Amino acid sequence: MSQNRITGKTRIVHRHLRFGWWSLLCFLSLGIALETMHGFKMGYYLDTNNETRRLMWTLAHTHGTLLSIVHLVFASTLRILPQENSKLQRLASPCLCGASILMPGGFFLGGLIFYGGDPGIGILLLPVGALLLLLAVSQTAMSLGQLGEKSAQKAQGKTEEAASPNQ
Amino acid sequence: MKNIFILITLGFLAMIAIRLTVFLGTPPRPDEAQVENRPIEVREKGFVSSKTCESCHPHEHATWHSSYHRTMTQIATPEAVIGDFDGKLRNCGGKGYRLGRDGDNFWVEITEPGKEPARKDIVMTTGSHHMQAYWFAAEDPDKGRMLGLVPWVYLNLENEKKRWVEEYATFLHDPQISPHYQAEGKWNKFCRQCHATGVQPHQDKMDTRLAELGIACESCHGPGEEHVRIYRDPSLRYKKHLDAKGHDTTIVNPETLPPKESSQVCGQCHSIWMSTPEEGKQELEGGFTYRAGDDLASTRQVIHGADMDTQEKRANLVKAVGRRFLDDRYWSDGMIRIAGREYSGLVDSPCYTHGNPDKKTMGCMSCHTLHKKKGSAESIKEWRDDQLGEGMRSNKACLQCHEDMSAKVPEHTHHQAGSSGSLCYNCHMPHTTYGLLKGIRSHTISAPSVQESLQTGRPNACNACHLDKTLQWTAGHLENWYGIEPPTLTPPQQKIAASILWILGGDAGQRALTAWAMGWKPAQEISGTGWMAPFLAPLMQQDPYPAVRHIAQHSLRTIPGFRFIEYDYMAHPNQRLAILGKIHDIWKRSKLPAASRKGSLLIDPSGNLAQNVWQALLKTRNNQRVNLEE
Numbered sequence: 001m002s003q004n005r006i007t008g009k010t011r012i013v014h015r016h017l018r019f020g021w022w023s024l025l026c027f028l029s030l031g032i033a034l035e036t037m038h039g040f041k042m043g044y045y046l047d048t049n050n051e052t053r054r055l056m057w058t059l060a061h062t063h064g065t066l067l068s069i070v071h072l073v074f075a076s077t078l079r080i081l082p083q084e085n086s087k088l089q090r091l092a093s094p095c096l097c098g099a100s101i102l103m104p105g106g107f108f109l110g111g112l113i114f115y116g117g118d119p120g121i122g123i124l125l126l127p128v129g130a131l132l133l134l135l136a137v138s139q140t141a142m143s144l145g146q147l148g149e150k151s152a153q154k155a156q157g158k159t160e161e162a163a164s165p166n167q
Numbered sequence: 168m169k170n171i172f173i174l175i176t177l178g179f180l181a182m183i184a185i186r187l188t189v190f191l192g193t194p195p196r197p198d199e200a201q202v203e204n205r206p207i208e209v210r211e212k213g214f215v216s217s218k219t220c221e222s223c224h225p226h227e228h229a230t231w232h233s234s235y236h237r238t239m240t241q242i243a244t245p246e247a248v249i250g251d252f253d254g255k256l257r258n259c260g261g262k263g264y265r266l267g268r269d270g271d272n273f274w275v276e277i278t279e280p281g282k283e284p285a286r287k288d289i290v291m292t293t294g295s296h297h298m299q300a301y302w303f304a305a306e307d308p309d310k311g312r313m314l315g316l317v318p319w320v321y322l323n324l325e326n327e328k329k330r331w332v333e334e335y336a337t338f339l340h341d342p343q344i345s346p347h348y349q350a351e352g353k354w355n356k357f358c359r360q361c362h363a364t365g366v367q368p369h370q371d372k373m374d375t376r377l378a379e380l381g382i383a384c385e386s387c388h389g390p391g392e393e394h395v396r397i398y399r400d401p402s403l404r405y406k407k408h409l410d411a412k413g414h415d416t417t418i419v420n421p422e423t424l425p426p427k428e429s430s431q432v433c434g435q436c437h438s439i440w441m442s443t444p445e446e447g448k449q450e451l452e453g454g455f456t457y458r459a460g461d462d463l464a465s466t467r468q469v470i471h472g473a474d475m476d477t478q479e480k481r482a483n484l485v486k487a488v489g490r491r492f493l494d495d496r497y498w499s500d501g502m503i504r505i506a507g508r509e510y511s512g513l514v515d516s517p518c519y520t521h522g523n524p525d526k527k528t529m530g531c532m533s534c535h536t537l538h539k540k541k542g543s544a545e546s547i548k549e550w551r552d553d554q555l556g557e558g559m560r561s562n563k564a565c566l567q568c569h570e571d572m573s574a575k576v577p578e579h580t581h582h583q584a585g586s587s588g589s590l591c592y593n594c595h596m597p598h599t600t601y602g603l604l605k606g607i608r609s610h611t612i613s614a615p616s617v618q619e620s621l622q623t624g625r626p627n628a629c630n631a632c633h634l635d636k637t638l639q640w641t642a643g644h645l646e647n648w649y650g651i652e653p654p655t656l657t658p659p660q661q662k663i664a665a666s667i668l669w670i671l672g673g674d675a676g677q678r679a680l681t682a683w684a685m686g687w688k689p690a691q692e693i694s695g696t697g698w699m700a701p702f703l704a705p706l707m708q709q710d711p712y713p714a715v716r717h718i719a720q721h722s723l724r725t726i727p728g729f730r731f732i733e734y735d736y737m738a739h740p741n742q743r744l745a746i747l748g749k750i751h752d753i754w755k756r757s758k759l760p761a762a763s764r765k766g767s768l769l770i771d772p773s774g775n776l777a778q779n780v781w782q783a784l785l786k787t788r789n790n791q792r793v794n795l796e797e
Contacts (some may be wrong), residue, residue, distance in 0.1 A: 049226030049541050115408040117223040118401075 012089050013075045016096070020071030023100060034061055055128030056111025056119050064104035069135075071096065077140060088143050095136035102129030187202070188371050196352030203409050204304035205242075205290040206359065206375035211392030214378030220262075220391060229742070230538040233333075233547045234554065236382035237293040237526060240362045241409055243273050247292050249299050250321030250331070251323030259333050266301070266317065267375050275303050275317050290314065291354070291361060291380070295604045298322050299338055302354055315371040316350035327721070333735060336713035337677055338602060340796040358508035360455070361436035365390065370451040387421055387432050387537065389459040394515075419460035421537075431463040431529040434510030439496055439503070440467040441488065472515040472611065495796045498599075498623040501613050504676060505797040506602020512610035518568070528568045534559045565591040583646050588632070588690035596630035598684065601676055602797035606683040617642045618654045620665070624789075630665035631684050632796055634694040637767050638665045656705035656739040662781070664767045666694075670702050671784035673716030675712045682706055682715060686722030696726045698763040701776050704750040705785060708743050712793070716743075723750070 010148020034057060037045040045054055074096055078088060102125040181342045199207040210216065217237075223226040231237060237518050241247035254267040256278075263278035266289075273289035287303035291314060299321045302314040318334045334350075335342075355375045359366045364386045365378030367733060378385060384392055394417040398404050407413055414423075420431040435457050442450055446466040449456065457466050470475075475481040475493070481501075485493065498504045503512040513531065522529040536556040541548060550661075558564075566573045569591075582588030595617055598606030615628040617638050629641040639661040640651035657670060670681040684690050686697045697721070706719035716736040723729045732753070734746050759774045769777040 047228035051225045051229075115404075116227070117221075117225050118404055118408060121405065121409070 008089065009084055010054060011077060011079075012093050013078050016071045016075035016078070018095065019097060019100065020068050023064060023071065024068035025060055027068060027104065030057075030064065031061045034058065052114040052117055052119060053111040056107045056114065056123075060104040060107035061110065064100070067096075067100040067103065071100065074136075074140065077144070081134070081143065083117065085143050087139050092139035092143075094138040095132040099129045099133035102126070103133065105129070124154060176674055191371060192546060204288060204306055204312065205302075205314060206355065206363070206377055206380075206475035206536070208379055209367075209376045210378065211367070211376070212378070212394040214662055215391045215395050216331045216379050216385075217383045219395055220384045221405075227538045230547070230550075234537070234551050235296040236386075236537075237381050239293065240358075240380040241295075241787075242259070242380065243289045243292050243301065245271050248273060248289075248301075249323055249329075250296060250301065251329070257319050257331060264317060264319055265321065274610060275301070282574045287315070289317070293354075293358065295322075295323065297392055297756060298332075300334060300418070305351065311369075312355065312375045313352050313373045316353055318350070322573050333713075336717070337604060339714045339793060340678055341792050341794045342711045342713065342794075346648070359467065363778040368451055368454055369608045382436070386436075387419075387459050389419040396550060400709075404683045418668050419458075422532055423458065424460060425524045426527055426533065427524070428460060428462075429521075429532050430510060430513060431461075432459045432512075432520070433535075434463055434469060435459075437508055437531075438469045438471075438510035439508050440469045442467050444509045469511055469514065471503070471511045472497075475501040491794075498625045499627075500619065500623050502599070502609065502613075502623070502625065504600055504625070505795050506600050507797055509600075509610035513612075514602070514785060516610070516612035523568070526568065531709075533567065562589075562591050565595075581644075593632065593689065594628045597626065597631045598680065598687070599631070601679055601795055604714055604721075606680045606687070614649075615641070615645065616651070617645065617656075619653055621656075621660075624669075624673060624682070625666070626669060626677065626680055631680070632687075632690045632693060634666040634684060634690050635664050635698065635763070635765075635768055636694075637661060637663060638668075659784075662767060663769065663784075667767075667769060668784065670706065671781065672787045674789040674791055675715055676795060677712075677789075678706060678710065679715050679718050682719040682722055686718075686725045693726070695763050697757060697759045698724075698768045698770055699724075699726060700729060700754040701750060701781070702752050704747050707736065707750070708747045709740070713737060728753050 015142065034045070044050060045057070074092070078085075078093075081088070106123050106125030107119075107127055109125065110119030116151040199209065208216070209574045217228060217231065220291055225682040238247070241693045250266070252266045252268040252273055254265060256263050256265045258264070261280070262286075263276075265276040265278070265284075267274055273291055274286050276284050283781050287306060290304045291302040292299050293302070301317040301320070303317060305315055307313070314411060319331045320334045320337055322330050322332050322337070341558070355368065355373050356370065359368060359375060359377065362382070363380050364379040364383040369376065378390075381747075393607065398407070407415065409600075419432075421432045424432070435455070440463075442455075446456060455466065456674050457463055463469065470484065470488070475484050475497070481493075494505065496505050496508070502515070503509075510531070516529070518529040525534065532557060535554050537554055538797075539545065539550045541558055545551070545557065555564075558567065562573075562576060572579060576591075577584040577590055577772045580589045580591075580594065587593055592608065595612050596610065597607040597615075599609045600607045604657040617627060619625060620627045620630070620638065627641060629644065630638065631643070637660065639653075639656055642651075642656065645651040646653050666681050666684065671676040673681065682703060683704060685696075703723045706715050707723065710719070713736060720732075720734050720736050723732065729750070732746075732749065732780045735742070755774075759770065761772075764770050764774055766773050766777075769780050771777065
């Protein structure tokens, strides 16, 4: 039973490590692609009439990259938790994955086809992604509160053990 | 681990510090409400300014921002000022003007005999394309926000040396009175009518207030307050984006207006008009009531050819505005002869009066586009020169209506396909209006007519290009090709090239247009240039109109052998005397083609100029005062 629980948490940790590093690769590549378009002064990206595209794709790149790092941080957080946390594993993890697809995806699609200063209709993915991210982050933050309590209990237990060595 | 967090925090703080430095390092524009010495920008009467439009319409904003409409009036900042404020003293009309700068501030020091020099702040600029004029603050509490004009402007013509020149010399104005012209209050009373957006003159106190300097978005789209308020709601914006055919009632878009209404938007400035009495009265306080999309005729009478096509109508108009007013703006048949008033010309064109609103023809937007199209191959620099739509420099402009002509253009024009003579507008929109030191295309779309040249003195399209041909030659071709009955011509009109008759014997307006045509590439290609110098020379030497001298020297410099000739068109007449001899010397040394040695060009087969005829024509020059109020 204990072996299974450890396997479940590790599986989630591995998932986020894989997701984080692969998406980091993906969004850093997008960054390189954007820099290349800068280098070759491509009108499709740089012209004043494509300013909205430039903004949206830059935002897709930054959000994607930062969310990739959040995955790695999430994996680390999950790893240092002393025991299984079903809320984190069942809710925060898929929410974070969804946000990491919807947010940069929304920005990217919003810049693909746009209306003057307004991004394209793809930008509607963004608020959904933002909501998922909010859920994921709030769940994680709340779990860390439990971590504090559990660590304190653990530490207290150790102190008590130390105080009565003969028991 | 702790060190990494400290490093990241420091990095973020450094980025914020850099952003703040950049932001704070930009000198802020003074709060308009605190400005007392010039007209100020206010957000009133529903105007919101172009800055508000930018966030939703970046492409439109960017193309407008790069246009000369925006730079028509600017605050005199280092970014706006193109003149060389070198601190040198220049005189005009008995006063001295020293133009200088302290850091970002520009000033003019005015000296008058018997008075202490007065230093005034330069607060505003006009123009940037061909020239830039400067306005100083009157700084007199009794004069409100009144501005004075520095009578020196900075010429910024392409392929010419940039230089300061007296303001009067940049117009075709009566040279006797121009240098003494005082322009104090001119901007507040006249220029503001079209060189700014949403103006409230409050003329009794000279408390000039406006929505925006320059010709901005709301000049053509109307006040944007309601549009901005409604479209703050993203759901409405996206509804509009997804329904491309949906009509937006919150703002005017001249592109979607019927052609006549759309042209009136341009016509509010690009025309000559008289306000109705009610409008005239209220205009002095609150500004024009016309807004884009309104019926222009309800507040103004645009004066055009149809208002003077009979003796009676002309006499009535003379009573209303004065003969001089008409002479300074129109050819004698009512066709507009000054630039910048194209709408007054367009409305007399059959293409406009018989246009097809379903096809959106014909109006200003049939050929012009005020926002360079996305993806257009043309550069901003090319586009902004005349703001033509893509392909509108070709026959596409006319063939969008006259589709039936597309297969028979050479047959109709009797000119080789693809040649300049086969371009519709070269025959139907010749350069017969004058402005900005050059010939500009007529916007009254008409057919070439020798009769009209005889009646009005206006160069016809054929002789404005075939500069080496006579009126008789043109009349013969128009009869053979189009069955137009030839008019009766005098012996000189039969034997001497029309351009020579106009350049030696015409009035200042005809001389300017003909001299300009001698520098026009298509005319040079078809007429040759070898024979032109002796006819440009007398203009450069003795023409009393500086603008004519300027145009003559400009055209001469395009002729091989004369590019580097030393000449200053504003030099004292005595200094200009030598230019005639200099030009003749170079011309005599050049090899004149046999084709140019002909009687119609006053040149004999051995290459000598018929001096007696040349002199006789000079003596017949029409010295009637010309004052073209462009």
